[in-house]
Structure formats: C-alpha cells, structure tokens
Amino acid sequence: MANDSENAGVKRAPWWKSIGPALITACVVFGPGSLLISSNIGANYRYELVWLLLLTGLLMGTYLTMGARIGVCGGATPCTLVAQRLGRPAAFVIGLTLCLICGAFQFSNNLAVALAAGAFFGDAAVPWIVIGFNVAVIAFLFTARQVYKILESAMKVMVGVILACFVFNLIAAQPNVIQVLLGFVPSLPEGIELGFPEKAQGTIKDPMILVAGLLGTTFSVAGAFFQGNLVRERNWTLKDYEGSVGDAIAGVCVLTGVSMIIMITAATVIPGQQADNIATLAQSLKPLLGSTAYWVFCIGLVAVAMNPFLINAMIGGTILADGAGTRARMSDMWPRVLTVIVMSVGMGVALLALRTGEKPINLIIFGQALTVLGNPLMAITMLWLANRKDVMGDRCNGPIINILGGIGLLVVVAMAVRVVWRIVLQLS
Numbered sequence: 256m257a258n259d260s261e262n263a264g265v266k267r268a269p270w271w272k273s274i275g276p277a278l279i280t281a282c283v284v285f286g287p288g289s290l291l292i293s294s295n296i297g298a299n300y301r302y303e304l305v306w307l308l309l310l311t312g313l314l315m316g317t318y319l320t321m322g323a324r325i326g327v328c329g330g331a332t333p334c335t336l337v338a339q340r341l342g343r344p345a346a347f348v349i350g351l352t353l354c355l356i357c358g359a360f361q362f363s364n365n366l367a368v369a370l371a372a373g374a375f376f377g378d379a380a381v382p383w384i385v386i387g388f389n390v391a392v393i394a395f396l397f398t399a400r401q402v403y404k405i406l407e408s409a410m411k412v413m414v415g416v417i418l419a420c421f422v423f424n425l426i427a428a429q430p431n432v433i434q435v436l437l438g439f440v441p442s443l444p445e446g447i448e449l450g451f452p453e454k455a456q457g458t459i460k461d462p463m464i465l466v467a468g469l470l471g472t473t474f475s476v477a478g479a480f481f482q483g484n485l486v487r488e489r490n491w492t493l494k495d496y497e498g499s500v501g502d503a504i505a506g507v508c509v510l511t512g513v514s515m516i517i518m519i520t521a522a523t524v525i526p527g528q529q530a531d532n533i534a535t536l537a538q539s540l541k542p543l544l545g546s547t548a549y550w551v552f553c554i555g556l557v558a559v560a561m562n563p564f565l566i567n568a569m570i571g572g573t574i575l576a577d578g579a580g581t582r583a584r585m586s587d588m589w590p591r592v593l594t595v596i597v598m599s600v601g602m603g604v605a606l607l608a609l610r611t612g613e614k615p616i617n618l619i620i621f622g623q624a625l626t627v628l629g630n631p632l633m634a635i636t637m638l639w640l641a642n643r644k645d646v647m648g649d650r651c652n653g654p655i656i657n658i659l660g661g662i663g664l665l666v667v668v669a670m671a672v673r674v675v676w677r678i679v680l681q682l683s
Contacts, residue, residue: 275407276485277506280478282562287367289472293514297521302438311473312511317659322482323499329646333483334577350578352629357571361601364564389602402585403488420555421516427548430523454680480633571597630667
C-alpha cells in the first residue's frame with residue numbers, strides 16, 4: 256500500500272491526460288447488445304426509462320471508481336491483493352471465472368463483426384472477413400511492443416467516432432426536449448410487470464426482459480473489477496488517486512451518455528417498432544433518418560462491434576494469467592497466449608453458428624450460469640477489498656459508497672436469481 260507522504264508535493268498531471276483506462280472499460284461494456292437493448296427500450300417505452308439508465312450508470316460509476324481506487328491504493332491488481340490475503344487458489348477461481356465468462360461470450364463479438372461486415376460487403380464475404388479480422392488482431396498482439404498504450408489510443412479514437420456518429424443521428428431525429436426531460440422522472444411504464452419469467456406452451460415469457468437486459472449490459476461488475484488491472488497498466492499510484500477517480504467518472508459518463516443518445520433516438524424515430532437484431536434496427540432507421548444518417552449509423556455500428564472484440568478477449572486472457580500468479584501485463588507473454596485461446600474459441604463457435612444458422616444454446620446457458628456466479632463474487636470481493644485498511648489506507652469506502660455498493664450487490668444478486676430461474680425454465 257502506498258503512503259500519502261511519499262507523494263506529497265508531487266505535481267499532478269492535468270485531469271484530461273488521465274482519461275484512458277475507463278474508456279477501455281466503457282468500450283467493452285458498451286457492445287452490440289447494449290446498442291440493441293437501448294434501442295428496443297426506446298422503441299417500446301419511449302423516454303419513460305431514461306431515469307433507469309441514469310440509475311444503472313450511478314451503480315456502474317460506484318463500482319468503476321471502486322475498482323480504480325483499489326488498484327491505485329493497493330498498489331497491485333485485485334487478484335494479486337486477493338492472493339496475498341486469501342491465497343492463490345481464491346485468486347485463481349476469480350480469474351478463471353471471469354476468463355470463462357469472456358470466452359463464452361466472445362462468439363457474440365465475432366457475430367457482431369459479421370453483421371457489421373455484412374452491411375458493407377454482403378453475406379458471402381462475412382466468414383472470410385471474420386477470419387481475417389481475428390488473424391489481424393492476433394498478429395497485432397504478437398507484434399505490438401506496448402499493447403496497452405496502443406489499445407488506449409485506439410479506444411479514444413473509437414469513442415470519438417461513436418459519439419460523433421450517434422450524436423449526428425440524435426440531431427437528425429430531432430426529439431421532443433420536454434418529453435425527454437420528463438423521462439428523468441422515475442415511473443414504471445405500462446407493459447412492464449415486476450415478476451419472474453414464465454414458460455407457456457414451450458415459450459419463455461419474461462415481462463422484464465428489456466429492463467433486465469439494460470441492467471446487465473450497463474452495470475458490468477466484471478468490467479469494473481478489471482479497472483483495477485487497467486490502472487496498474489498505467490502505473491498509477493496514490494499521487495494519481497484523483498485522476499483515477501476522474502477517469503472512472505468520465506468512462507461511466509461516456510457509457511451512460513451513448514446508451515441514452517441511442518435510447519432517445521430510437522424513441523423518436525421508431526416508436527412501437529420491434530428491432531430483433533442490429534441489421535433490422537439499421538434498416539428501420541434508414542427510411543426515417545435518411546441514407547446519410549443510415550451510413551453514419553453503420554459506421555458507428557462498426558466501431559461498436561470492433562471495440563469489445565479485442566478488449567473482451569484480453570480481459571479474459573489477462574485476468575486468468577493474473578489469477579494464476581504469472582506476469583499479467585497486457586504486453587506479457589501469458590496474457591497474449593491466453594487471449595489468443597479465448598479469441599480462437601469465440602471465432603470457432605461463431606463460424607459454426609454462421610454456417611448452421613443455429614445459436615450455440617449450450618454455450619449461452621454456460622455463459623449465463625458463469626455470470627450468476629461471477630458478478631456477485633466479484634462485487635463481494637470489491638466491497639471487501641475497498642473496506643480493508645491494509646489495502647486502502649485512509650481511503651476506505653465511506654458510508655455513501657458502501658450504501659450504493661450494497662444496492663449494486665443486491666441488484667446483481669437479484670439478476671443472478673432471475674438468470675437461474677430462466678436457466679431452469681430453458682432446461683425443463
């Protein structure tokens with residue numbers, strides 16, 4: 256643990272130079288699933304759930320800043336801190352769980368790249384583009400000397416592209432400002448019932464599926480947990496404490512802001528319409544926003560599809576290496592090798608799904624089951640570390656952060672219970 260006196264009198268860098276690690280987290284959390292869910296909520300409930308997006312952003316911000324603070328104050332990654340206090344097996348369980356979650360869902364990132372490629376080059380070229388994209392990323396992994404620095408710079412550009420594209424579409428949509436402001440007042444729209452999924456005539460009906468999806472794709476405890484690794488990539492210490500917190504806040508603002516822009520755009524342009532996939536959503540926007548806005552949307556879609564592709568796999572590879580006790584910087588050998596394994600599994604499953612036209616149901620269920628275990632486990636671990644004086648010194652969680660963190664833990668536990676119930680229905 257660092258000491259405040261060691262850093263006394265050290266001149267701090269300007270706040271804007273600290274922005275970076277949390278943008279990487281924002282890019283991996285905001286993927287194609289977030290884009291689709293935000294759009295569907297806007298289309299189905301107009302502006303009535305904007306307030307819920309703010310609430311999930313507040314919870315995500317609580318855990319994202321907590322992850323940054325743990326990494327800065329503890330002077331090590333979360334897995335290393337766990338290993339020092341509970342033993343290496345406990346750290347390995349956390350690292351393996353998060354790695355398997357990333358591996359189970361990497362195929363969806365490949366499918367997102369396939370959808371984006373299909374919009375520009377046609378379906379026949381999609382498998383080759385997916386393979387070529389994976390090969391190019393793997394080549395980058397083993398030729399880049401400073402993986403993190405390049406990745407951070409690339410994500411800053413990508414965030415700029417995404418913001419520019421979706422703000423352009425929001426301006427083109429011309430939403431009703433008064434109605435948007437009313438959406439910040441908490442209310443429960445008609446059609447949403449508080450309850451568990453039900454199975455009727457072989458079909459699972461979930462009255463809260465979009466709300467649960469919004470919580471699951473915006474409030475990512477796994478992404479917040481890895482923030483502790485990202486601040487270590489920057490070699491941040493206590494002198495960078497304020498910058499790390501500012502970076503986390505900036506990242507959460509980007510994540511929440513982009514989701515809100517998309518939700519409001521869909522609420523304005525396609526109210527009442529159902530967009531079952533990203534391709535359908537893009538086609539629905541085309542006649543209403545015009546051809547220029549449609550292509551701008553597709554450019555933003557490409558950026559959204561590409562962002563989580565490498566980062567998700569690198570989180571899986573790096574956190575497993577970290578949990579196992581090997582050198583765990585992104586530029587080290589084992590994180591690179593394990594990242595390639597995660598990427599290869601995801602690509603293989605995606606190509607099989609594209610060829611057969613069938614979803615890998617067993618893998619989806621496996622990923623859901625891991626999420627049930629992983630999110631509460633990581634939330635509890637973060638709250639435990641952030642309240643230990645031997646980790647945080649005099650910067651342990653205060654009452655407000657613990658209250659918000661406790662609410663966040665209750666949310667992920669409730670989400671876990673819902674997922675367990677849904678898995679039971681799927682298997683019954």
